[in-house]
Amino acid sequence: MAQAEGEADAARADAAQAEATYKRSRGLDTVGGLSAGTVEERGYARRMAQGKARSAQAALMQARIQLAEATLRAPEDGQILSVTGVVGTLVAAGTEVVRMAAGVPEVRLQVPSPSAWRVGDRAEVSLPADPAARPVQAVVQETGAVDGASQMQTLRLRLEQKLAVPLNSLVRVTLPAQRAAPVMRVPLTALVEIHQTHAQVWALTDGDTPRLVLRHVDIAGLRGADALVTGLKAGERIVSSGEASFQPDQAVQMISQASGR
Numbered sequence: 213m214a215q216a217e218g219e220a221d222a223a224r225a226d227a228a229q230a231e232a233t234y235k236r237s238r239g240l241d242t243v244g245g246l247s248a249g250t251v252e253e254r255g256y257a258r259r260m261a262q263g264k265a266r267s268a269q270a271a272l273m274q275a276r277i278q279l280a281e282a283t284l285r286a287p288e289d290g291q292i293l294s295v296t297g298v299v300g301t302l303v304a305a306g307t308e309v310v311r312m313a314a315g316v317p318e319v320r321l322q323v324p325s326p327s328a329w330r331v332g333d334r335a336e337v338s339l340p341a342d343p344a345a346r347p348v349q350a351v352v353q354e355t356g357a358v359d360g361a362s363q364m365q366t367l368r369l370r371l372e373q374k375l376a377v378p379l380n381s382l383v384r385v386t387l388p389a390q391r392a393a394p395v396m397r398v399p400l401t402a403l404v405e406i407h408q409t410h411a412q413v414w415a416l417t418d419g420d421t422p423r424l425v426l427r428h429v430d431i432a433g434l435r436g437a438d439a440l441v442t443g444l445k446a447g448e449r450i451v452s453s454g455e456a457s458f459q460p461d462q463a464v465q466m467i468s469q470a471s472g473r
Contacts, residue, residue: 216272284309334386337369
């Protein structure tokens with residue numbers, strides 16, 4: 213680029229000098245100061261210098277275009293993590309040459325699968341080297357796929373406040389204790405619209421005149437003629453044998469009630 217700029221500057225200077233020389237020469241041939249041939253040669257030299265100046269300017273523009281095409285510009289500010297490209301080599305479009313970290317700080321960690329963590333769950337992030345430091349609040353922003361070999365799942369947390377720590381540092385993540393859903397044991401005959409891992413049961417509302425409502429339950433396992441399900445409240449009354457004629461919000465009369473399992 214510097215060479216192209218220098219050649220363009222020199223060519224423009226030569227063109228300006230040739231232009232000035234030609235202007236001083238015009239008319240001198242008529243008074244005998246210069247011969248007509250000399251004035252004509254200076255006119256040719258002027259046009260030649262102008263052509264060289266245009267050629268040098270075009271070469272400079274081409275060099276600028278090549279420099280712009282070879283310059284990498286990130287869409288946002290960040291910090292370079294690694295450089296994989298080699299100077300002087302030609303790479304295909306889309307090839308990674310620089311890896312950088314941009315945007316708000318985030319934390320990545322792995323948890324055993326199956327995991328109940330969901331996007332939006334909250335956590336606390338602190339520095340192991342400074343136990344007295346106040347932890348920073350974070351939110352689970354992404355739950356990755358489960359690795360088939362290690363059976364670990366990657367979580368990505370977004371920090372809600374700044375944390376004075378360099379990139380790729382180790383931090384301590386404190387996740388709130390998960391509340392396990394209560395598992396109920398119900399007869400298999402109580403399940404309706406059974407699918408592989410979930411079903412529905414008819415439950416009864418509270419009050420003197422109970423009514424039927426459908427409850428969605430997840431099947432956790434089977435125990436003989438019973439199913440282990442989650443999704444029911446403790447003490448909630450259900451119909452032990454579902455009928456196809458039942459309708460939601462249908463009033464029923466309770467004749468007998470079996471003991472809980």
